[in-house]
Amino acid sequence: TRDKPDEEYCAKIFQVLRAHGVRYFYYAGGNDSADTCRIVNENANKAGYELRVIHIPKTIDNDLRVTDHCPGYGSAAKFVVSAFAGANLDNAALPGVYLGIVMGRHAGFLTAASVFARKYPEDGPHLIYVPERAFDPEKFLAAVDRVYAKYGRCVIAVSEGIVDANGQPVVVGLRGDAERDAHGNVQLSGSGALGDGLSDLIKNKLKIKRVRSDTFGYLQRSFLSVVSTADANEAREVGEKAVQYSVWNNVDGSVAIRRTGDYSVDYFLTELESVAKHTKHMPEDFLEGDSDVSVAFKNYARPLIGNFPHYERIAAPVVEKVLHR
Template sequence: MTRYNAFYAQSGGVSSVINASACGVIETCRKHSDKIGTLYAGRNGIIGALTENLIDVGEESDESIAALRHTPGGAFGSCRYKLKDIDTHRVQYERLIEVFQAHNIRYFFYNGGGDSADTCLKVSQLSERMGYPLQAIHVPKTIDNDLPLTDCSPGFGSVAKYIATSVREAALDVLSMCATSTKVFVMEAMGRHAGWIAASGALGGGEGSAPPHMVLFPEIAFDRRRVMRKVDETVKQYGYCVIVVSEGVRYEDGTFLADAGNTDAFGHRQLGGVAPTLAGMIKQDLGYKYHWSVPDYLQRSARHLASKVDVEQAYAVGVRAVECAIEGKNAVMPAIRRDNQSPFEWSIFDAPLSEVANQEKFMPEDYIREDGFGITQACRDYLEPLIQGEDEPPYVNGLPDYAQLKLVGVPQKLAPFSL
């Protein structure tokens, strides 16, 4: 059988387990060395392919690759760079095919979210038009948990575990001081359009007096008067109020509470910090002393608190991606199926990219409490299995010991390309 080379790249915001998917891809490629030759990685994601800045993954030891499973961040570098429309900017896609052809690459593994799924699908379509045989497999990853078809998105379970733990611990701090100090604590969670991460903060408590007392979702229009009334009632009843707010919370007209006024590389509105914005409203309307927190990158890079289920799923989709390629499949994404709730059991199936690309999965209505300020039991039942188990990295001198790769570059064969 003729051996062809493979290309792997990481895309978008990274997570504490995206390297576990990389580990799954690389280890499985090595197991099938009779079918797959050299595995290259793109330095800084798809930009590495466009600029022919490739990394020879074969130069890394088995031990270093195994260590990726417990290493956060993106080991090969990621990027926020969305390829333009294929009809008006065909040159970018043709450049990818030229690079793949120059390095005898027939397998394309793209590890990312919804925008990356779209890119992967378009590359697959163009390769067919150009008559170049290429199998494009999307490896799912997004902490936002908004990819369709899959039960959950690798990266989400660990963020959910971090947010739920942080809310529980911070709430105990606020409770200790609320009689004479802070009355309101606001924690911001990532999530531009979907409230999955904010919802996970509710796992830290429960109904009644157990914090968080309020969760604010992008799916529920923000009503300042109603929110302030709930905060005031909570403080008067319990002595303090803990709030988890999604960064994507918006008014009825769709305006974000924390719109920074510009856009990122994907065309998304840049959000400027909803936690301090909300805290300022509370101070202005109610006069309560407050504290706020924006975990930002901490929530997606906290590998020391990763969910074991999340790590296992991230690795499994990487493995399956390579198996799909070997089986001759194209334009698919290994997705997660929940087979049983209790005990929690899951499996992997192959989802068509045409049904994944540029689609978003929002919080179902029956997952949000009727008053709009919390989660239902159905949501709790969905979330709790995803944060189960601990998968701590090894520690050296009291600190996590993470993989450090050589990242050996590959000689370029083509003329330079400007982005």
């Protein structure tokens, strides 16, 4: 569901569960889903109804607190890498400026994964913009101009949720009539407004004619042929652990993942209150300057994504001209 939890909404959920004699409630999702679990659990406790409530982490934004990472992120990130690897090759063949708008209202983990599309020094994305850094249009234009002057082209990865220095979504500044959802939030994934606005900004200010943008939208979270093996395995594991904690241990909570060693994981249960309504942002050491990510982020994300698209370049040295010399 995309509905935000409130007391009345969650009371109805509990009433249905009790009417059907349900004793185990598992809810997969992000921090709003965890909050739903918290409120439903409180309803059950107040009513003296025995109900085990377990939140199962699942969000491509990777923005849940406590857990090292979230199932769903690795596969969505793999799609983002694949998309930018292909877009970069297309941009190299037909130079211009390309912007890819990636999901992530409050956290830039998914957009940051685009860094793995770089194979050669001149590969894009050349610039990466995430919500954790305030977006400055003038600095943005200067960076695009610099990259374009160097390579004759520019590939840019942008989080849908980038904000200005005042915390206002950039799309509002570019398109004052931005759509809003039922809760009054600016609609980020439902249109190409941010990509169109940034494209127009580049065209108008830098006078670059070929500027294109794509808003990845739902594809990045539902593309069946691009799946991270680690992600798929861990998604199954958190579901199994949820059942084990509730049935064997008779407890409530949110399943979380702990990273161990170079890369392995174990699982534990954390309190619903520690996850509900909270948002995790990219740590400072994952960011590099205003428009890039660090080695620390790469080390964090690489095992979650798995293998990357593989391609090579044909060595094609310029042949000395023979005709019409």
